[in-house]
Amino acid sequence: GQSLEQPSEVTAVEGAIVQINCTYQTSGFYGLSWYQQHDGGAPTFLSYNGLDGLEETGRFSSFLSRSDSYGYLLLQELQMKDSASYFCAVGQAGTALIFGKGTTLSVSS
């Protein structure tokens, strides 16, 4: 079977740094993707790691360790608009994406 585990909820204040962890167990591996979804909205792509290491895109960074079947999304300088659900997903755009259940991030002032 295939499964991804991530925390269900995370809370933080504006300006803080938050890390959302993701561990996965899958039969095939084509990289780890991260998506953001606001209530009632479409999931939007944040980051992709195909190889071990850190990928940085503005305030967001993502890390992957294939030997540990583990990755994380790091959000810096949190803003209220970052309140949303965050999903890790095994796969890439050319393959099926297998999503975790999502982490709800609540940012308060």
Place this chain on the structure above:
Amino acid sequence: DAGVTQSPTHLIKTRGQQVTLRCSPKSGHDTVSWYQQALGQGPQFIFQYYEEEERQRGNFPDRFSGHQFPNYSSELNVNALLLGDSALYLCASSSLQGVRATGVNTEAFFGQGTRLTVV
């Protein structure tokens, strides 16, 4: 440039009925994937279409079927609706040719989804 568009946005159906959902991919994209997202859950992969053929399929019964047209748009059909089919149905488009040509992952673009309620 229009992104991924889905229709309708909301739909209410009765158990046992059939439904067809539609998706137009982002311009330049050749691959369409369909996902089912229950409330409070992550999207679950239903199937993916490329070159008018089903390329991959997730763990969904045969009641779920699809089609891709020459213009890359796609339909998702669900027969004999059950109450448990109530969910947000998401369409995602991507460029498989782009991935193959460059070896670089291209992101999947999602539509706003169709909220299906089965009563």
